[in-house]
Amino acid sequence: MPSGNESLPFAGLNVLDFSWAVVGPVTTKYLAMYGARVVKVETARRPDASRMTGPYLDAKPGKNASGMFANHNLSKLSVSLNLGSPKARNLAGKLAAWADIVVENFSPGVMDRMGLGYRELARAKPGLIMLSLSMQGQTGPRAGHPGLGHFLQSLAGLDDVTGFAEGPPGGPNQVLPDFISPWFAIAALVSALEHRRRTGRGQYIDMSQYEVTLHLLAPALMRCALDGRVLERQGNRSRSAAPHGVYRCRAEPDLPDLARDQRWVAIACFSDRQWLSLTRVMQRQDLAQDARFATLLARKRNEDELDRLISAWTRKRAPREAMELLQEAGVPSAGVSNGKDVLEDPQLLARGHFAELTHPVLGRRPFDGPAWHMSGLAPSIRPAPLFAEHNEHVYRDLLGLSENDIADLVAEGVIDFV
């Protein structure tokens, strides 16, 4: 199977990917897009959680019909390997010997119990680089405590700093930490490759998503350690800018019920000049003369009234319309985009952010690409694999097993399809 990847940075790099859900797969997705041969190990008995999570094509669950799985596993190969089977170790070991890098995000201890811990694998392959991603690290009193991405958001303090001053804490119902760690993981892996080039040495990387995420909160942590102070939540306001908030826009009748009224625009003025521009766009030159709003301090004192005045203007407009009028006048502003808005966003379209690819089951769909353009290097973005799609190619062509070997392994339930 020609890879066409010869000119990509990770061409020739073999990655054995045991990871599942989001954090590991997003990491290896970037390796795959930039040329690595990433073999994703899956088992029919317990498919990757993201294969079992929607959104599904036509809302019908199916191993190969999950948009989420397809999005996070671009450009990879998939093999089935029932790690629960006693004979699986042999085959897993062969795959590990083929690999330059092994990535996993099971609960701490799981890989060791399967005989696939770093020490064992590195014995057979000195120079192996292995990355274990976990919620709280491989060691410590809570290493084994189960959890999913959103809970880590609470643990790592992101929910506590988010919310209105007089209300409860709480941020997005997302799995943010799972999308934060991959960049750190990629940096760790590429620098490990450099280290190996220099010294010949591999390593075991124990990355705790908790420990990574806390870096985003460093100033608040340092403040509290210094003098015990924890600053109050500010909602959408800012201690150093006003106006600074989220304002209601005109309802959008074409949207489904729940989303129809949820039309908002975010506006922030970081200088008096931007405030004056805002008053001009709103055709409220009287406000430009109004002492209540003449300085930042004055605007902070009268912020409730300020927000009411701005809402009166935004309420009559659509988010994108308000954004473009304001930005053309130099006022920082953006429609609060929902998933549909994001797909239709003129700037994201111009940037080609979404890679339009044809997936065998989902059809032609927009998938999440990198947030960057490089002057002389483009990724190779290919659809995510169907379950066990590459059994033959990997076991026969890459590992050199015979057809009979493979048939035996299937009969023994080591290579499983159902």
Place this chain on the structure above:
Amino acid sequence: MTPQPQPLPLTGYRVLDLTTESGHLAGKLLADLGCQVIKVEPPSGDPARRKDAAGTPTRGARTGLFWLAYNTGKLGVTLDARTAAGRRLLERLVERADFLIESSIPGEPAAFDGSRWAGLNPRLIAASITPFGRGGPYRDYRDGELIAQAAGGLLFLSGADESRPPVRLGVEMAWHMAAAQAVAAMLIAHQQRSATGQGQQIDLSVQESVTNLLFKAPLAWELNGVVDGRWPSPSAGGARRTGIWPCEDGYVSWVWWVARGWGRKNVPLLQWMAEESDVDDLLAVDWEALSITTVPKDLVRRFESAAGEFFLRHTKAELYEQAVQRRFILYPVNSPRDVLADSQLEARDYWQSIVDPDSGTLLTHPGAWFKSAEYLPRARGPAPRLGEHNRYVFQGMLGLSNRELVTLKATGAM
């Protein structure tokens, strides 16, 4: 096998850091990995020095915690890139750099001149972070953290109260994600350069960095015509909106579960609850047989009401400890204070103390962002004082004489 500490993997590489606050984290991560990072500021100092925790402006001339947090281990120099002399200095630094990062405000006179620099240094890997990316109808648009979270699709999904506007994440998520992605991109380009010797210009959009944080919102629309929002999502199958629940001394994060493999996770909590009140009816339910669409609404109400009351009678610490011991999924909504006291981080030896040279105070920093027997990526020293390394860099590295330094300073170029 005794771990032998090894030199940091990127030792010997030089980074020129021209970022504003939206990119500071990038240079810090590269410094953590061993790069020599030269942070360039205007002679009056980076405005981000005036920023403290939670975006509060600092008082007086003190440098704020934001700067101190995100510029550890960097060398600090000043130059005015608007003057000809300053630009010449900058170009000489560019010639000697392996990496360059900058985050400029479009429309403002910027020091960034990507193609000129590629001409000066064809091996240079330069990353430019802008609010919406270079090119496209919004290329000159301005942002701020709130704006970026809105434009990328994250803000729409944030905030529990549907009767109020969505509420932004209270940290600089968009900017830090753009910075972290810049590091990943630069190192991918570096891997390429190791084989080809070629540099790269990387054009990175903060808006796109935010879009990359979205769990599945665009595909929910694309595949199901559903708009994911701050309400329970029908497109997620067995997973639902998470709940933040008040407890005796704060809040905890918990959800009830249904469906095969998940429903059983309710049981250990229910068994504990049973020690304090009658929840036999809830223990009798076969949660695994139910699905998100079939679970009766009054059963949900009953469970949530009982759990809600139960949580109010216990502290965050108690609830978390029992969750770990009894093995049900519950997490505290940690404040900074809770995080600092977390015994897991203590056991992992996570915190790093660094003296702030200006005030002499010991500051507690988040530490290594992974563990390896080879090396640890973490702050190698404090953030630089303004112009602290002018002599070291301009004399020591570029070979300027004393007289030249004095002239540059007098003319305001430094």
